[in-house]
Amino acid sequence: MTAPDMTKPDITAADRGLMVVTPGDVRLQKRAPVVPADGELLVEPDLVGLCGTDLEIIDGLIDPAYIRYPLALGHEWTGLVVGDSPLAGHRVAVEGIIGCGHCARCSAGQTNLCETYDEIGSPGTELRPARSPSRLAWRTGLIPRSRPRTRC
Numbered sequence: 001m002t003a004p005d006m007t008k009p010d011i012t013a014a015d016r017g018l019m020v021v022t023p024g025d026v027r028l029q030k031r032a033p034v035v036p037a038d039g040e041l042l043v044e045p046d047l048v049g050l051c052g053t054d055l056e057i058i059d060g061l062i063d064p065a066y067i068r069y070p071l072a073l074g075h076e077w078t079g080l081v082v083g084d085s086p087l088a089g090h091r092v093a094v095e096g097i098i099g100c101g102h103c104a105r106c107s108a109g110q111t112n113l114c115e116t117y118d119e120i121g122s123p124g125t126e127l128r129p130a131r132s133p134s135r136l137a138w139r140t141g142l143i144p145r146s147r148p149r150t151r152c
């Protein structure tokens, strides 16, 4: 597979993502658009945190049982809801962990401790709207909408 030529004018910033292809190989890559399923929101990431886990992903230090390359960096992020939704235009913070919703920990509201959790992934630096289960997106008024966007 050949990497896309990012200098072509038909590839916009919204098409690209900062992807770790394999450990040590980080590239801007063309990304396909996503379509939300029932019960999901489309959220355009605009504030993204990179943490030590992202560095471990780049360096290939995460147990392979928990990671599949290629993947985007930035699993801690907020964004604006876009698309056909009553929440469109609202800023949300998105939980990264998808609890099973049935175990004792989830029933106690401790979804971060679920023993069979899934993860939403790392859409923060994909620079395109990302799918999020509605139940994991929390409206926040903590960050003014007038704050300058900080994209790479």
Ligand SMILES: [Zn+2]
Pocket (backbone or CB within 6 Å): 050, 051, 052, 053, 054, 075, 076
């Ligand atoms: Zn982190």
Ligand SMILES: [Zn+2]
Pocket (backbone or CB within 6 Å): 099, 100, 101, 102, 103, 104, 105, 106, 111, 114, 115, 116, 117
């Ligand atoms: Zn659970």
